[in-house]
Amino acid sequence: MVTQFQYIIIGAGCAGLQLAKALLQLPTTQIQSILLIDANPQHEEKSWCFWYEANHPNRHLVQKEWSNIEFITDGLSITQNIQPKTYQYINSLAFYNDHIAYFRTQSRITIITDFVTSIDPQGNQVLVTTLQQQFTGNYVFYTNPILGIRNFIMPTIWQHFLGWMIETNTPIFDVDKARLMDFSVDNTTDTQFVYVLPFSNNKALVECTIFSSEVALDANYELTLQNYMQKKFNCTYQITAKEKGKIPMQLLQKPTLQHPNIIPIGTAAGCIKPSTGYSFARAMQHTQQIVAAIQLQQPISRRLFKPRFIFYDSLFLTIIKDKPQVMKRIFTQLFKYNNIKNILHFMDEKTSLIQDIRIFTWLPKLPFLKALLKNNS
Helix, strand or coil: CEEEEEEEEECCCHHHHHHHHHHHCCCCCCCCCEEEEECCCCCCCCEEEEEECCCCCCHHHCCEEECEEEEEECCEEEEEECCCCEEEEEEHHHHHHHHHHHHCCCCCEEEEECCEEEEEEECCEEEEEECCCEEEEEEEEECCHHHHCCCCCCCCCEEEEEEEEEEECCCCCCCCEEEEEECCCCCCCCEEEEEEEEEECCEEEEEEEEEECCCCCHHHHHHHHHHHHHHHCCCCEEEEEEEEEEEECCCCCCCCCCCCCEEECHHHHCCCCCCCCCCHHHHHHHHHHHHHHHHCCCCCCCCCCCHHHHHHHHHHHHHHHHCHHHHHHHHHHHHHHCCHHHHHHHHCCCCCHHHHHHHHHCCCHHHHHHHHHHHCC
């Protein structure tokens, strides 16, 4: 027996949960039924960070925000205020629990744990097959790119990290300053930096982040963090929690499934910025675009990309893969000669071509020229 739903969402991660909640906030005349399918009932706790202005749909879940951003490298320290934006932190488990609690109050959504094996167009309907049953939907949204691409290519570069949540015996942190990148660590083989987010004057997330093809052993992160804490803070501290993960850094592959009623979201829609790994704000904005189209009874279009930013990302990824040790110099010159607000605007893909040229003027030319020649060979 095949069960019919109006909207089917595959994946209960950041993008899938946001979309389901946003749809449920539309009137019942527009949204009658939603099926949310997730393969994994256990949700690993993660830190989601992004920069944004004050008002957005997930504002109540922001656990901490910072008005000042800090960049550090050898012999250079820059701190700038980014208002009206702030750098914001959301705990993924709190996000998940909040959304699930809301869904329990809504009769229009059904949530199941199952593994989707295929998505198949059936005229104006879409057939979703799982290990246990089949469903049809007017629209299907999916977050896993493997579902939409038959010959999926695994990423060759990862942003991988291990972080400590620490408590110190003395107040040492500036609570309104997020240390976005500190490159004063070993960068001889990979792109590596440390990230510090203070939650109080004696509590912070201190995280070692690496861009490379191979994911590091836990011992490598741990040694970097030990040395960093001794060099930068030289204090007594306790590790209260750890987080570990990896994010794919890759250009979006063209989906094999090209059907107007099958819509990629989240990772499948390219919401992970290839050159930085940031995704939360991009997924939130994509959700708003989808909901706006439904409200206006317009076709739901796929997420649009600006070709020049895809081109920029391709150059950055080539450099990270071939010459990762050069990225320290690129980021140093990026932050040294550009206002941090402008850098964030550039990372949001909201700058003009003239602004892009001004930013690239200050970056080392040879690595980008070599990357350009390689990409075009």
